[in-house]
Amino acid sequence: MGYSQITLVGGLFITVLLLAPAVLATDPDPLQDFCVADLDGKAVSVNGHTCKPMSAAGEDFLFSSKLAKAGNTTTPNGSAVTELDVDEWPGVNTLGVSMNRVDFAPGGTNPPHVHPRATEIGLITQGELLVGIIGSLDSGNKLHSRVLRAGETFVIPRGLMHFQFNVGKTEASMVVSFNSQNPGIVFVPLTLFGSNPPIPTAVLSKALRVDGGVVELLKSKFASGS
Numbered sequence: 718m719g720y721s722q723i724t725l726v727g728g729l730f731i732t733v734l735l736l737a738p739a740v741l742a743t744d745p746d747p748l749q750d751f752c753v754a755d756l757d758g759k760a761v762s763v764n765g766h767t768c769k770p771m772s773a774a775g776e777d778f779l780f781s782s783k784l785a786k787a788g789n790t791t792t793p794n795g796s797a798v799t800e801l802d803v804d805e806w807p808g809v810n811t812l813g814v815s816m817n818r819v820d821f822a823p824g825g826t827n828p829p830h831v832h833p834r835a836t837e838i839g840l841i842t843q844g845e846l847l848v849g850i851i852g853s854l855d856s857g858n859k860l861h862s863r864v865l866r867a868g869e870t871f872v873i874p875r876g877l878m879h880f881q882f883n884v885g886k887t888e889a890s891m892v893v894s895f896n897s898q899n900p901g902i903v904f905v906p907l908t909l910f911g912s913n914p915p916i917p918t919a920v921l922s923k924a925l926r927v928d929g930g931v932v933e934l935l936k937s938k939f940a941s942g943s
């Protein structure tokens with residue numbers, strides 16, 4: 718290779734290295750206006766969903782009414798998540814965004830959880846919610862928390878653990894959005910105590926510094942997988 722070829726190859730290599738984190742940080746960019754998800758096309762393994770032909774997409778794929786209705790908060794957590802990711806809204810396919818609505822009974826919680834593929838931004842629409850976000854060890858494992866009321870907002874960097882808790886006397890609700898069409902969710906209690914198959918009790922006993930009986934008790938609470 719001549720000098721100019723080496724410079725070119727080196728330049729390309731450095732460009733790829735510089736771009737790589739940006740490319741991996743969010744969903745890939747779309748290459749067309751619309752790519753309405755073909756949810757029945759799941760047998761095809763792609764990074765997301767294949768597009769329906771526009772002739773089969775209908776007229777309404779840019780709109781959804783699914784967050785208009787409150788969820789039923791009579792659940793073990795006292796909260797109900799209404800998801801609106803690509804599986805509920807095929808129109809967001811390839812667009813790198815999605816939403817959720819969460820309703821809370823008084824004392825209800827959205828248990829500590831993590832979204833592996835998205836940063837989250839949220840707006841309280843009703844009531845009073847304690848919102849907590851825990852930094853990673855890099856930032857000292859610090860809990861950032863505040864009670865937020867209707868109209869107030871929060872942001873949760875991708876991958877950080879967070880929770881909400883209704884500290885008010887009435888129902889509370891919030892609407893959140895994500896910079897991924899499929900943010901994913903890892904609920905800490907369910908992941909630790911309700912995995913399938915279960916994490917061995919000896920592992921959790923050592924990790925959590927309690928005896929096996931405590932671990933078994935916690936596992937019994939999440940045995941149903943929800």
Ligand SMILES: *[C@@H]1O[C@H](CO)[C@@H](O)[C@H](O)[C@H]1NC(C)=O
Nearest residue numbers: 787788789790791792793797
């Ligand atoms: C909410 O869920 C509870 C428990 O499953 C059920 O008993 C109740 O009827 C539901 N309420 C409504 C309004 O659907």
Ligand SMILES: *[C@@H]1O[C@H](CO)[C@@H](O)[C@H](O)[C@H]1NC(C)=O
Nearest residue numbers: 792794796797904906907943
């Ligand atoms: C309640 O918490 C569990 C994890 O502990 C989770 O699987 C479930 O989706 C939550 N339910 C609601 C309605 O928030």
